[in-house]
Amino acid sequence: MQGLIVVTWERYLSERFGKRFLEVYRRTIQSHHVALASRVYTDEQWLVGVEAASKLTKLSPDTLLREYGRYFLLNGLTGHFCAYLLSQVRSGRALLLAMRDAHAQMRRASPQIIPPIFRYESISSNPNELLLIYDSPRHLCSLLWGAIEGAAERYGEAVRIVEVACMKHGAPECRLEVQFSPGKGQPAETPAQAHQRLARLRLAHLVLLSLPEQEGITLAELAERLRQRQVETEQLRPRLLLEALEHLQFAGLVRSNASQERGGLFHRRYWRAPTSGK
Ligand code: HEM
Numbered sequence: 001m002q003g004l005i006v007v008t009w010e011r012y013l014s015e016r017f018g019k020r021f022l023e024v025y026r027r028t029i030q031s032h033h034v035a036l037a038s039r040v041y042t043d044e045q046w047l048v049g050v051e052a053a054s055k056l057t058k059l060s061p062d063t064l065l066r067e068y069g070r071y072f073l074l075n076g077l078t079g080h081f082c083a084y085l086l087s088q089v090r091s092g093r094a095l096l097l098a099m100r101d102a103h104a105q106m107r108r109a110s111p112q113i114i115p116p117i118f119r120y121e122s123i124s125s126n127p128n129e130l131l132l133i134y135d136s137p138r139h140l141c142s143l144l145w146g147a148i149e150g151a152a153e154r155y156g157e158a159v160r161i162v163e164v165a166c167m168k169h170g171a172p173e174c175r176l177e178v179q180f181s182p183g184k185g186q187p188a189e190t191p192a193q194a195h196q197r198l199a200r201l202r203l204a205h206l207v208l209l210s211l212p213e214q215e216g217i218t219l220a221e222l223a224e225r226l227r228q229r230q231v232e233t234e235q236l237r238p239r240l241l242l243e244a245l246e247h248l249q250f251a252g253l254v255r256s257n258a259s260q261e262r263g264g265l266f267h268r269r270y271w272r273a274p275t276s277g278k
Contacts, residue, residue: 001042009046095151156184254270255272
């Protein structure tokens with residue numbers, strides 16, 4: 001499991017049950033290190049944690065996973081790391097549809113990450129109604145359910161979900177009928193917020209276009225390529241470039257040699273991840 005899942009899971013536990021609970025939980029699962037969003041954990045490590053939290057809270061794993069799925073889509077850390085994906089859509093339905101390709105891309109970028117791949121079928125002439133087909137050996141449909149609720153809530157919408165088939169009850173795949181409807185709406189963005197969101201998105205697009213497909217380049221080389229594309233000097237600050245690279249890495253669009261490279265941030269090399277194939 002990608003570290004972001006483990007980190008946000010622990011945040012969820014702490015916010016829902018308190019800091020003291022998190023300490024007890026960590027002792028129970030013998031976790032002596034703070035979880036890191038940049039690491040990948042085994043499924044077993046995380047699933048042992050879900051079982052332990054269920055025993056400690058006396059809530060079923062399904063209840064916890066559903067609550068966590070909703071939390072995953074609404075908390076600030078996911079908002080930060082997944083900003084490249086989240087800032088391109090403006091509705092729960094659009095996010096759900098975008099996640100098919102986005103999860104597939106994350107798989108391509110790192111073989112250790114195995115996000116679920118969804119399929120969709122339309123079930124009526126109403127575009128806000130769709131059938132989502134979920135197939136994952138992890139059988140995390142409760143998390144999926146919560147994530148759909150979180151996606152709707154993120155954009156101030158309501159959603160009705162009916163699970164018509166479930167792998168946990170012997171079906172070959174889970175099938176969820178999902179119906180989004182307008183709710184109170186998303187809090188309106190101020191012009192300054194919209195400007196900042198679009199500026200970040202534009203910079204991330206330009207960073208992606210400037211990266212090679214092989215033989216990565218350093219931060220300084222990237223800044224030089226962006227300068228040649230007439231990107232303003234203000235936008236070329238290392239902090240902004242590193243943020244754009246990080247967001248693109250979480251979307252599975254950029255790779256780096258961070259795990260083999262020992263020379264520090266400024267020697268690290270970045271390149272574009274393949275966007276086709278398995
Ligand atoms: C409507 C929105 C979303 C839904 C319904 C959804 C659903 C899920 C589900 C059900 C899983 C559990 C893994 C499994 O079933 O095998 C998962 C994993 C994951 N999701 Fe999403 N997700 C959504 C949005 C996002 C966003 C915005 C990101 C941001 C980058 C993201 C990144 C991930 C990652 C990194 C994993 C872990 C994969 C791994 O380590 O193997 N998801 N997602």
